[in-house]
Amino acid sequence: MTKNLLFLFFKTTKQKLHSQEPETAQKKLAEIGTKLRQYREQQSICLDKVAVVTMIRRNLLQAIEDGQLDQLPEPVYTQGLIKRYAEAMGLDGNQFAEFFPIEPAPRSRTKLSWQDGPQLRPMHLYLFYTFLIICSVNVLSQLMSGSVTAKNGAGTEELALGQQQEQTRLTAEASRASQNLKPDSYERVEAVRTGQNLNKSGNKPVMVSVTFKAESWMQVEVDGKTEFEGILPTGTVRTWGAQKQLVVVAGNAGGVMVAVNNGQAEQLGDPGVAKEVVFKASELKPSAPPKNEG
DSSP, rough: HHHHHHHHHHHHHHHHHHHHHOOOOHHHHHHHHHHHHHHHHHTOOOOHHHHHHOOOOOHHHHHHHHHHHGOOHHEEEEEEHHHHHHHHHHHHHHHHHHHHHSSSOOOOOOSGGGGOOOOOOHHHHHHHHHHHHHHHHHHHHHHHHHHHHHHHHHHHHHHHHHHHHHHHHHHHHHHHHHHSSSSHHHHHHHHHHOOOOOOOOOSSSEEEEEEEEEEEEEEETTTTEEEEEHHHHHOOOOOEEEEOOOOOEEEGGGEEEEEETHHHHOOSSEEEOOEEEEEEEESSSOOOOOOOOO
């Protein structure tokens, strides 16, 4: 019913365009944004999930819904964003895109700011800084060992003192960087450094082990509480346990393998498709004991 009304809306609007003066791009964008927001709210879909599926930043989707033309890129790129948004909602993306004019309209600013360009996610920055610091400390330690062994005499003590001060400075920087990491990221860095196991789920009625064949956004809800939300890289293996219910939401279901209660791992869904799966203790068999190797 809603799709039929949208079709009549665009058909009537095109007929008016032949008999009246062309509407401004600002007004057309406002009409498109209103229709998209109404349909999204009818389907009870949050804007964050639309951003994951379409891979469009949330602030751009919000600008489309609010009709804020000055917050969007050039009209030809904005037309493409509108098409992807509409298709993600199951609507005719071409119809929405054609309704928005490509001709440049008066804008309140002449060029985009640097903030509108591609930006790294905070998680990527944290991991990059930590990796860089660890590599620097390792290289410095090797240089210190070679230099102290090669040199003797009076200059050895001065060289060792200077290198010790430099290592102390790098260690302090690493400590400050670790304090800025999110709890989950800090836990990963410490696990890699100390060799600890990230599996803290224990033996619970619902045990879900997740293996990432490809990078994917993931949200895990344990007994009604969000336990994890973020992007995990290829090769990551994580396990969560719940007493009653465990909900798994993946942005790329084809890149995620899921094993329930130590069972056979299966692909969560199709590649490139977002999927949500609920595992209930009342509907699962008891957890099988892990197999001993050797």
